[in-house]
Amino acid sequence: xxxxxxxxxxxxxxxxxxxxxxxxxxxxxxxxxxxxxxxxxxxxxxxxxxxxxxxxxxxxxxxxxxxxxxxxxxxxxxxxxxxxxxxxxxxxxxxxxxxxxxxxxxxxxxxxxxxxxxxxxxxxxxxxxxxxxxxxxxxxxxxxxxxxxxxxxxxxxxxxxxxxxxxxxxxxxxxxxxxxxxxxxxxxxxxxxxxxxxxxxxxxxxxxxxxxxxxxxxxxxxxxxxxxxxxxxxxxxxxxxxxxxxxxxxxxxxxxxxxxxxxxxxxxxxxxxxxxxxxxxxxxxxxx
Amino acid sequence: xxxxxxxxxxxxxxxxxxxxxxxxxxxxxxxxxxxxxxxxxxxxxxxxxxxxxxxxxxxxxxxxxxxxxxxxxxxxxxxxxxxxxxxxxxxxxxxxxxxxxxxxxxxxxxxxxxxxxxxxxxxxxxxxxxxxxxxxxxxxxxxxxxxxxxxxxxxxxx
Ligand SMILES: Cc1cc2nc3c(=O)[nH]c(=O)nc-3n(C[C@H](O)[C@H](O)[C@H](O)COP(=O)(O)OP(=O)(O)OC[C@H]3O[C@@H](n4cnc5c(N)ncnc54)[C@H](O)[C@@H]3O)c2cc1C
Ligand code: FES
Ligand code: FES
Numbered sequence: 001x002x003x004x005x006x007x008x009x010x011x012x013x014x015x016x017x018x019x020x021x022x023x024x025x026x027x028x029x030x031x032x033x034x035x036x037x038x039x040x041x042x043x044x045x046x047x048x049x050x051x052x053x054x055x056x057x058x059x060x061x062x063x064x065x066x067x068x069x070x071x072x073x074x075x076x077x078x079x080x081x082x083x084x085x086x087x088x089x090x091x092x093x094x095x096x097x098x099x100x101x102x103x104x105x106x107x108x109x110x111x112x113x114x115x116x117x118x119x120x121x122x123x124x125x126x127x128x129x130x131x132x133x134x135x136x137x138x139x140x141x142x143x144x145x146x147x148x149x150x151x152x153x154x155x156x157x158x159x160x161x162x163x164x165x166x167x168x169x170x171x172x173x174x175x176x177x178x179x180x181x182x183x184x185x186x187x188x189x190x191x192x193x194x195x196x197x198x199x200x201x202x203x204x205x206x207x208x209x210x211x212x213x214x215x216x217x218x219x220x221x222x223x224x225x226x227x228x229x230x231x232x233x234x235x236x237x238x239x240x241x242x243x244x245x246x247x248x249x250x251x252x253x254x255x256x257x258x259x260x261x262x263x264x265x266x267x268x269x270x271x272x273x274x275x276x277x278x279x280x281x282x283x284x285x286x287x288x
Numbered sequence: 289x290x291x292x293x294x295x296x297x298x299x300x301x302x303x304x305x306x307x308x309x310x311x312x313x314x315x316x317x318x319x320x321x322x323x324x325x326x327x328x329x330x331x332x333x334x335x336x337x338x339x340x341x342x343x344x345x346x347x348x349x350x351x352x353x354x355x356x357x358x359x360x361x362x363x364x365x366x367x368x369x370x371x372x373x374x375x376x377x378x379x380x381x382x383x384x385x386x387x388x389x390x391x392x393x394x395x396x397x398x399x400x401x402x403x404x405x406x407x408x409x410x411x412x413x414x415x416x417x418x419x420x421x422x423x424x425x426x427x428x429x430x431x432x433x434x435x436x437x438x439x440x441x442x443x444x445x446x
Contacts, residue, residue, distance in 0.1 A: 003292035006311040006356055029354075036352040037333055039312075049311070053357060103420020104398070105349045106334050191335065191419070 001039050005048040011055060012139045012168055018050045021141070021163040028052055028166060030075060030114035033106050052111075059168070060111065062086055068174030074113025074167045079104075081112055091132055091172055093180040093199075097124050100184075113167045116152070119159045119222070122193035126153065127217035128182045130225060131199035134172045140165035153222040178203045178211075179285030181278045184218065185270055187261055194218045195261040196270045200278040204286040207237040214246075214275065219256045219267040226250045229275075238283060246279070247272050296359035300324075301368040309355040315341060316350035319365060326366035326393040337421030340394040341365055347401050366393035376400050379438035380431075387425035395421050399435050403442055409435065 009015040020026045025047040029035050038044040052059070052075055060075035064086040072081065081087055082098040098107065101124045115125050116136060130149035137146050141164040152159050161167070180201040184194035197217035203210045212230040217223040229250035236242055251271055256264040295308045300322070309318050316329050316339045329351045330338035339350035342364040343357075376399050379385070386392045395418065402409060402417045409417070414435045423431065 001312040003310055003312050005291045006294070032354060032357075033334060033352050036314075036354075040332060051357070099416070103334070103337075104401075104417060105337070105340065105347050105420055106352075108346045109348055109353065 002045050004046045007048065007050045008054040009050060009052075012059075012166065015050055015052060015055070016139060016141050016164055016166060018048075019141075019164040023047070024163060026050070030117075031077065031110040032114075033110045034114060034118045034120070052113075064090070068176055070172050072112055072170045072172070074111060074169060076112045078102075078107035078110045078112065078115065082107065091175055091180065093128055093132070093182055093201075094125070097128050097182045101125070112170055116170065117159060117161065117167055119153060119157045120193075121156060121220060121222050122197070122218045124182065124184065124194075124197065127197050127199040127215040127223040128180070129170065129172070130215045130223050131180055131182070131201040131213045132172050132175065133201070133213065134170055136167045137169040137171065138165050139168045144168075146171075149223065150225055156221045158222070175201075177286075179282045181282040181285065183274050183278050183281075185274055187270075193261070196267055196274060197223075198271065198274045198278045199223075200275075200282045202233075202279070202282045202286060204283070209233045209236060209238065209283075212279075214250060214279075216250070216254045216256075216271060216275075219262075219264075219271065220254060221257060224254065226253050228253050233279070238279070243276050243279060247275050250275050294356065294359075296356060298358045298360075299362040301364060302362075311354065311356055313355045314351055315343075315348075315353045315355045315358055315363070318355040319350065319363075324365050324367050327397075328390070328393075330390070331422070335420065335422065336391070337394040337398060337418075338391055340397040340421075342397060342401070347398065364397075366396060374400070375441040376403070376434075376438045379434040379441065383430045383434035383437055385427050385430040385434035386423070387427055391421065391423045391425075395423070395431060399438065402435070403439055407443060408439060411436075 007018050027046055028050045030052045060073040062084045063071045070086050070090050082095055088095050135146050135148050140162055154160055178201055182199045184197045186192050187195040196219045199215040201213040212233040214226045214230045215223055229246050232246050232249055251268050256267045258264045293308055293310045297306050327339050327341050327350050330336045332351045334349045334352045341348055341350040344362050376396050411432055414432050
C-alpha cells in the first residue's frame with residue numbers, strides 16, 4: 001500500500017469538514033475491512049483517510065424505541081449488533097444472518113455503516129435491511145436526510161450518498177406481527193460470495209398476508225425489491241398456485257445478471273426455488 | 289516528520305513500546321519488524337486467521353488492521369506469557385492438532401477467546417467460531433478434539 005495522510009475527527013461535523021467533495025482519494029474509514037482489501041489490491045489508493053474510530057461510543061450505540069423500532073449508530077460493530085438483545089427481539093433475522101456473515105474477526109471490526117455504504121451487491125445485510133423497511137439517516141455538509149434502502153442503492157458499488165455525506169444512523173421500524181427470512185446460496189466454496197440472496201418479510205392476519213416484502217440480491221447489480229411479486233401476495237392466503245405465480249412474477253421482474261458464479265438463466269432456477277422456500281419459512285414464523 | 293507517518297505507543301504484550309509507523313502499515317507488518325513472528329500474514333484478506341491478534345479485548349485480523357489504530361491500545365500476540373504453556377497449547381500438543389504449525393498461533397488465540405466466551409462449546413460451536421481459520425495441513429478433527437480437551441481442563445477447578 002502507498003503512503004497517505006490520516007485524520008481522526010471527534011464528531012460527525014468535523015469528519016464531514018475533512019472530506020473534499022472534489023477529491024475522491026479522500027475517504028472515511030470505519031472498520032476498514034472493505035477498504036483495506038481495495039487498498040491492498042490497488043483498486044483504491046487514498047491520499048488521506050479519515051478514521052471514524054474516534055467518534056466515541058455514542059456513534060455505535062443501539063437504542064430501543066418506545067414504539068418498538070430500533071436505532072443503530074453507524075459505528076456499531078457487526079459483533080455488537082449480533083449480541084444485542086434489542087436486535088434479537090425486534091429483528092431476529094439479523095442475528096441469524098450474522099451467523100454466516102464473514103468470520104469472528106471481521107465482524108469484530110466491521111461496522112454496520114461501512115457495511116451498508118460499501119454497496120457490494122453480494123453483501124448480506126443490505127437485502128435484509130431492505131426487507132425490514134429500514135432507513136438510513138445521513139449527515140452532510142449541506143443537509144441531513146433520511147433514505148430508504150431502495151433510495152440508497154443506485155447500482156453496482158454505487159449509492160446515492162454525496163461525496164461529503166455520511167451514514168450516521170440506521171433505523172429499523174417496529175416488526176410487531178412480522179416474520180422475516182434471509183436465505184443465501186453459495187455455489188462455489190461455502191465462504192465465497194453468494195450467487196443469490198433472497199430476503200422476505202411478511203405480516204399476516206390469520207392466514208391472510210397483509211403486507212409482503214420480497215428482496216433479491218447478489219444475482220443483481222444492487223438489492224432490489226420485487227414490487228409486483230409482493231403485491232400479488234397481499235390480501236390473500238397462500239396456495240400452491242399463488243406461490244408459483246408469485247415466483248414466476250419475481251423471475252420476470254428481477255434483473256438477474258450473468259457472471260463468474262453462473263448465468264442469468266441458472267440464477268433464475270435458483271431464484272424460483274429459494275423464493276418459494278423463503279416465503280414458506282417466513283409464513284411458518286408468523287404462526288405463534 | 290512527514291504527514292504520512294507518526295509515532296505511536298502500544299502496550300505490546302504488557303510492555304509499552306514507541307514506534308514510528310507509516311499510516312499505510314498494517315499492525316502485522318509493524319509487529320514482524322519488532323521481531324514478533326508468531327502472527328504472520330498468509331492470505332492477506334481476512335480469511336485464514338494466521339495473523340490473529342488481540343487489540344484490547346477484541347480479536348482482529350492483523351493483515352486488515354492499520355497500525356495507527358493501535359495507538360494507545362493493548363496488543364496481545366501469541367508471544368505473551370511465553371514462559372509457560374496454557375491449557376489450550378497443552379491440548380494442541382496432546383491431540384496432535386497441527387502438522388507444520390503455520391496456522392497454530394492463530395488457532396490458539398481464537399480458541400482462548402472462544403473458551404472465554406463459551407466454556408462448554410459443542411463441536412458445531414467450535415466449527416462455527418473457527419470458520420475464519422484455515423489449516424492447510426487439514427488437522428481440523430484434531431483441532432476440535434484439542435478444543436474439547438482444553439475446555440474440559442479449564443472447567444475443572446485447579
Ligand atoms: C474475509 C472477509 C469475509 C467477508 N464475508 C462477508 C460475508 O460473508 N457477507 C457479507 O455481507 N460481507 C462480508 N464481508 C464484507 C464485510 O461485511 C465488509 O467488509 C464490512 O461490513 C465493511 O464494513 P467496514 O466498517 O469495515 O467498512 P470500511 O471498509 O471502513 O468502509 C467501506 C466503505 O464504506 C465507506 N464508509 C464507511 N463508513 C461510512 C459511513 N458511516 N457513511 C458513509 N460511508 C461510509 C468507506 O469510505 C468505504 O467506501 C467480508 C469481508 C472480509 C474481509
Ligand atoms: S493473513 Fe490475515 S486473515 Fe489471513
Ligand atoms: S498445521 Fe499446517 S497449516 Fe495448520
